[in-house]
């Protein structure tokens with residue numbers, strides 16, 4: 001049974017530890033809506049009852065920066081793949097985190113106004129004039145005008161969303177006709193190897209199975225990448241592209257391009273195992289903290305084992321809202 005911070009004495013109240021917000025959003029950060037708690041040495045955050053399962057502390061913010069670099073390495077310098085015009089105007093970044101993507105996009109697209117939204121107050125105060133950040137739950141009712149955005153971007157939100165089809169419907173309704181949706185997600189519960197050296201029954205496989213099953217029990221699945229394209233098409237989007245890039249984990253690839261990806265992939269996954277696993281597997285996996293930490297440590301040995309050639313798919317999925325009157329027959 002999941003516990004709330006108030007019910008479990010191993011949670012400390014970390015109130016007062018929140019980062020500063022820019023003045024436009026400070027009023028939203030009242031303690032009625034925001035609370036922080038510490039579990040297993042990591043700091044977590046609740047916003048209006050939302051239960052985000054990953055920490056938002058300094059270590060996690062550093063991991064998000066690292067992840068941003070990994071996506072750029074895998075994207076070969078690009079931070080998006082959708083064919084949006086250079087002079088794109090209204091852009092939304094959902095679950096923006098530290099805002100690194102939104103800020104880079106705003107810097108490189110002076111024509112655009114970029115709005116980043118997140119439940120966690122971890123976006124920076126110093127931002128380009130054409131970037132804004134707001135604290136809000138993207139799974140609650142959207143109060144912006146419909147058909148208002150030209151491009152809506154999501155990255156790394158698997159494990160964050162309860163109802164993807166409902167979120168996609170909101171995105172569709174708020175995109176202007178002809179506007180683009182882009183979702184960048186790692187298929188993080190589907191590791192594989194080309195040479196069979198990764199075994200599902202191995203130590204990492206054990207971690208992976210527990211993580212995936214705990215996320216399912218929490219109501220926020222991690223294993224959504226295979227279903228995303230179908231959900232996107234069912235919402236009414238057209239011109240769907242699903243560009244899968246392979247990210248090896250480790251420095252074992254001979255090819256320089258994949259070796260570089262593997263270096264960043266290893267560094268990120270080494271930190272991600274605790275970030276994703278600790279709260280989820282203790283609260284929903286029926287394990288205590290000591291057991292979870294053992295499973296994580298055993299799994300890490302597989303990551304660093306040069307004989308195990310584990311890889312993940314990293315997907316750039318993008319699709320267009322049809323123009324008014326456009327036939328959506330394919």
Ligand SMILES: C[S@@+](CC[C@H](N)C(=O)[O-])C[C@H]1O[C@@H](n2cnc3c(N)ncnc32)[C@H](O)[C@@H]1O
Nearest residue numbers: 064095096097118119120137138139155156160
């Ligand atoms: C793994 S991080 C990814 C951050 C960012 N998109 C990136 O790629 O660096 C997921 C983010 O989603 C935010 N989040 C989770 N649930 C949310 C919700 N319902 N509404 C808004 N943000 C949410 C979390 O606070 C966190 O910052």
